[in-house]
Amino acid sequence: MAETFSSDLRADQRREVETFRRQREQLSGDPYRPAYHFSPPGGIVHDPNGACYWNGRYHLFYQFRPPDLPEDVPWVEAMHWGHAVSEDLVHWQDLPIALSPDTGAEKSCYSGQALVEDDRVVFMYHGPGSGNCIATADDPLLVDVEKSADNPVISEAGGDDPFTVFDPEIWRSSDGSYYSLSGTHSGEQFVDSEPAVYLFRSDDLTNWEYVGPFFEDGSHTDPGEDAAVPNFLEIDGRHVLLCFSHRRGAHYFVGDYDRSAHRFEPERHGRLTHGPTTHDGYIGDPNPGNLHAPSVLDGPEDRQIAFFNLNAGAMLDGWGEVVSLPRELGLSDDGTLTVAPVDELERLRCDHRSAGEQTIPSNDELLFDDDAGRALEISATIDPKDAGRVGLTVLRSPEREEVTEVTYYPHVDCLGIDATRSSTRSDATVRPAEEGPLRLEDDEPLELRVFVDRSIVEVFANGRRSLAARAYPGRSDSTGLSFFARGGEARLRSLDVWEMASIW
Known part of the structure; x- marks a missing residue:
């Protein structure tokens, strides 16, 4: 990547990408380092974020604890957004860090998603200690990401409104309004909580009004679950809410979306991770959990491509966690979410x-x-x-x-x-x-x-x-x-x- 797009990067950006190249080279002898799954250039990769298709290329952003960050920096202050780009969904190349907590009001840059518009890409992410924030980029490689001066656009404080702000989703409706979901939970997490998703609306990305609960789930999930990092999709005329339970891993709801009432009515629930519940102290530990937080990009020809993180099951030297293979989403006749490895992987055979x-x-x-x-x-x-x-x-x-x-x-x-x-x-x-x-x-x-x-x-x-x-x-x-x-x-x-x- 440093060679391919060097002319499109500033000198400082080229140096950063070259550092990532050297770090990958140093780690290449690790027998557990994947050959064809995306892994970080050192440090820890966590949730995939803001996956999008822009300017003819696929972009993957991800929660990233850089390898040069001091060990005593706590997780809540460590998260950046790493960035990689691909022309074929298979071969990935590093780009400079996209979001850093060194600038802005937030303590860290947690998960969020991307909205591709005609002339720019809008990122919405959670900043702990602050709220949900906006950033934008319009350059060919999305390497010049600018945070909004009005951040946080949705404050964690919330006032008297009965919502909780966390990892957001964002989209734009046909009438030009922006909508955002904040996926969290009601009740005590890991004990008696239920998935909760709160809906917000804006005309300008700066001023957001709370619309209300997006859906209610009283029967599909186990006590103690949530609906973190929501991705709201339309597949074959049905609507899908793909999200993450900190207790049970990746899961989804399929149902109908009432655009006038701004309500999602789930009719089916399914899981992409099975087996035992995860424990609540997994972040930074060798968590035995499997498929976790999703990020879905709208690709060409109406393809919906999902990425998840696969948590580590052992403490590794110098790096941790990986991103799943890109998976193409669909719906079966009975409304079950289908996932299949993208055809582009056949190029590696x-x-x-x-x-x-x-x-x-x-x-x-x-x-x-x-x-x-x-x-x-x-x-x-x-x-x-x-x-x-x-x-x-x-x-x-x-x-x-x-x-x-x-x-x-x-x-x-x-x-x-x-x-x-x-x-x-x-x-x-x-x-x-x-x-x-x-x-x-x-x-x-x-x-x-x-x-x-x-x-x-x-x-x-x-x-x-x-x-x-x-x-x-x-x-x-x-x-x-x-x-x-x-x-x-x-x-x-x-x-x-x-x-x-x-x-x-």
Whole structure:
């Protein structure tokens, strides 16, 4: 990036990007550093923010604790907005830090989203100790971001209004008015809270009026949840509120939006993270949670592309956390949110191997390769037949001292990813297996796409279910790939495996 766009950057910006390049080079030998997922140039990447498509390029902003920040700076004062750009959604290149708490009224620059207008991009973000803030940029690379002199435009104080200000969403209606959501909770968080989202309106981005609660959720979620970092989308004529529960991870609501009453009426709720609840002290810790805060960009041809952060499961030297693969969103006929890896990822495929149709013996293992690798895409079609449990293993050592399993349970319509035996390291946090519902129709095979990237495993099944986990094999020989069946034999109908090239 420093070479490609050097003429579009100031001298100080070029120096900053060159520093990021050197930091990436220094970290490149880390065996857990992903090859084709976005990771920070040192320091910690947290929530993706402000993802947008501008001037023919994809931009990803993200909560960023820079690596040169002193360790004694608390999290509430540490957050910047990092910035990367891509021309293909796959290969990312660093740009200078976009937002810093060194300027402005806020203590830190927390999460928010972006609105692309004809002549500029508007960013709205939360500034702890201040409120929700506005910044704008109109240059080709969005590197000259200017904060509004009127920040915070929505104060944390709130006066007598019954709302809480937190990570905001922003959009513009057909009548020219701006709308913003503040996604939080009502009640005591992690105890008896429910997701709460508050709606605001403005004509000029500076003066905002409180409209009221955007929706009420009294039955879809568990006690203690919230609706942080909301993204409000329209897909195929339906409306989707995609957000994050600090207790249960990424989740969503599908329903109807009454534009005259400014109310969202959810009819369906779903989760993109499954399994145990997360704990409330996770920030900066090796949290065992998986798929977290979303940021969605409106791409060309009406594509909705979502990014999430995948929290770390181990304390790593010099960097932490990663961003998920970009996922294209859609809706199934029954209103379920679908997520699929973007087609552009196929550009990274190389060294293709395949296997023909064969039986997976009952209560046994079918070994494809003891040294398949640690940066892979796997496409497998399996007929479960009579098996009670069927699946594949990745990052497998020869004697299974370390192994990560992807499992389907046909009789209970459940897909799982189990990383409890993925590492023999004593400092790798163990998270219980993650399991989500997946019902196969009559004679429908299990269709898996599994992405393995050194310390990351992302699974997509039948276009309807996705799971993610972090894995930290301690053995150099944990590179195998195999298939298994329990309680009956299964049939491997097809298998394609590609090594995946690095994006750096």
